[in-house]
Amino acid sequence: MHEMSVAQGAAEAVLKGARREGAVKIIRINLEVGQLTFLNPEQVIFWLKELFKNTEAEEAEIIHKIIPARVRCSKCGYEGPLQVKDDPLFHQALPVFACPKCERGSLEILEGRDCIVRDIEIETSPDDQTE
Amino acid sequence: MHKIVDLASEESLLAHNRELAEKINKQLKERGIRSVDVMGAIGSGKTTILEKLSERLKDRYRIGALAGDLTTTIDADRIGAHGVKTFQINTGKECHLDAHFISHAVDKVSEDIDLLFIENVGNLICPADFPLGADQRMVVISVTEGPYMVKKHPYIFREADVAVINKKDLAEPMQVSVKQLKEDVKTISPGTRVVIMCARTGEGIEELILALEL
Ligand SMILES: Nc1nc2c(ncn2[C@@H]2O[C@H](COP(=O)(O)OP(=O)(O)OP(=O)(O)O)[C@@H](O)[C@H]2O)c(=O)[nH]1
Ligand SMILES: [Mg+2]
Ligand SMILES: [Zn+2]
Ligand SMILES: [Zn+2]
Ligand SMILES: [Zn+2]
Numbered sequence: 001m002h003e004m005s006v007a008q009g010a011a012e013a014v015l016k017g018a019r020r021e022g023a024v025k026i027i028r029i030n031l032e033v034g035q036l037t038f039l040n041p042e043q044v045i046f047w048l049k050e051l052f053k054n055t056e057a058e059e060a061e062i063i064h065k066i067i068p069a070r071v072r073c074s075k076c077g078y079e080g081p082l083q084v085k086d087d088p089l090f091h092q093a094l095p096v097f098a099c100p101k102c103e104r105g106s107l108e109i110l111e112g113r114d115c116i117v118r119d120i121e122i123e124t125s126p127d128d129q130t131e
Numbered sequence: 132m133h134k135i136v137d138l139a140s141e142e143s144l145l146a147h148n149r150e151l152a153e154k155i156n157k158q159l160k161e162r163g164i165r166s167v168d169v170m171g172a173i174g175s176g177k178t179t180i181l182e183k184l185s186e187r188l189k190d191r192y193r194i195g196a197l198a199g200d201l202t203t204t205i206d207a208d209r210i211g212a213h214g215v216k217t218f219q220i221n222t223g224k225e226c227h228l229d230a231h232f233i234s235h236a237v238d239k240v241s242e243d244i245d246l247l248f249i250e251n252v253g254n255l256i257c258p259a260d261f262p263l264g265a266d267q268r269m270v271v272i273s274v275t276e277g278p279y280m281v282k283k284h285p286y287i288f289r290e291a292d293v294a295v296i297n298k299k300d301l302a303e304p305m306q307v308s309v310k311q312l313k314e315d316v317k318t319i320s321p322g323t324r325v326v327i328m329c330a331r332t333g334e335g336i337e338e339l340i341l342a343l344e345l
C-alpha cells in the first residue's frame with residue numbers, strides 16, 4: 001500500500017539529518033510505527049533498504065518498535081491504551097474504539113497514528129572507525 | 132566518532148498530511164464550501180451514490196465533485212452527467228488520495244460551488260491514514276464484499292462519520308446479514324451513523340441525506 005511513500009519521507013529525514021551532522025556512515029536507524037497506522041513495518045523497512053542503496057545508510061541496521069495507541073475520553077477523562085479484543089475469526093487482535101472505562105465518550109487519539117524515525121546512530125569521522 | 136542524532140521532531144509524512152488537511156478544511160470553509168470525503172471498497176457503489184445524491188440535491192446546492200480515479204475519467208463523467216461540476220484528479224498508481232493531491236485540486240474548484248464531494252480511490256485501508264480535509268468522511272461497503280468487511284477494516288469505520296452498507300438487494304443471494312454488518316460498525320465505532328441502501332434504486336437516499344446533515 002502506501003509504505004513506499006511513507007518510507008520516502010523517512011529516508012529523506014534520515015539522510016538530511018545525517019548529512020547535517022556530518023555523517024560519513026549511518027550505523028543504526030530507530031523507527032517507530034504507531035499501532036493505529038496501516039503500515040506493515042516489514043514493508044516500510046524493505047522500501048527503506050531499497051532507498052538507501054548507494055547512500056551512507058546502505059549498511060545501516062534498521063530497528064523498529066510498535067508504538068501502542070493512547071487515547072483520551074471526552075466524557076470521563078480516561079487516558080491510556082485501547083482495549084484489544086481477540087476475535088478468534090481473525091489472526092490479528094483488533095483494538096476496540098470505545099472508552100474502556102465508560103464505553104460511551106468519544107475518543108481522541110493521543111498516540112499511535114504516526115510513523116517516525118526516532119533517532120539514528122552515525123559515524124562522523126572516517127579515521128575513528130577502528131575502536 | 133559515533134553520535135546519536137535525534138530526529139523525533141522531524142515531521143512524519145502522516146503528521147504532515149494531517150496538518151495539510153486542516154489547512155484545506157479551513158480554506159474550503161472560508162470559501163463557503165461544505166465537503167464530504169467518500170471512501171469505500173472497490174465497486175461498492177460510491178459513484179452510484181454520488182449520482183443519486185447529486186440528482187436529489189441539485190436544486191438545493193451547487194455541487195462539485197472531485198473524483199480520484201487512477202487513470203480514467205469514467206467516474207467524473209458519470210457524476211458530471213447529473214449537472215455536477217467535476218474536477219478530475221488522476222492519482223496514477225497511488226492507492227489513496229492524500230491532502231497534497233487535494234491541495235492542488237482545490238485551487239481548480241470553481242467559486243460557484245457550495246457542496247463538494249470527493250470520491251476517494253476504492254480502498255478500505257490507506258484512506259484512513261490520510262484525511263483530506265473534508266468536513267465529513269463517509270465510507271461505503273456493499274454486501275457483495277462478504278460478511279467480514281467491517282471486522283477486517285476497523286480503522287476506516289472509526290474514521291467515518293457515516294457508513295453506508297450498500298446493495299441491500301443482494302443480501303439474500305449473497306447470504307450476508309446487513310444487520311450484522313451494521314452491528315459490527317456500531318461495535319467498532321459507536322459514533323458512526325449507519326445507513327443501509329440500495330443505491331441502484333435510490334432506496335435509503337433520504338436517510339443518507341439526513342445522516343450527512345445535508
Ligand atoms: N445490485 C446492486 N448493484 C449496485 C448497487 N449500487 C451500485 N451497484 C452497481 O455496482 C457497480 C459498481 O458501482 P459504482 O458506483 O461504480 O461503484 P464505485 O464504488 O464507484 O466503484 P469504483 O470507483 O470503481 O471503486 C455498478 O455496476 C453499479 O450499478 C445496488 O444498490 N445494488
Ligand atoms: Mg467510482
Ligand atoms: Zn495508500
Ligand atoms: Zn470514558
Ligand atoms: Zn505540490
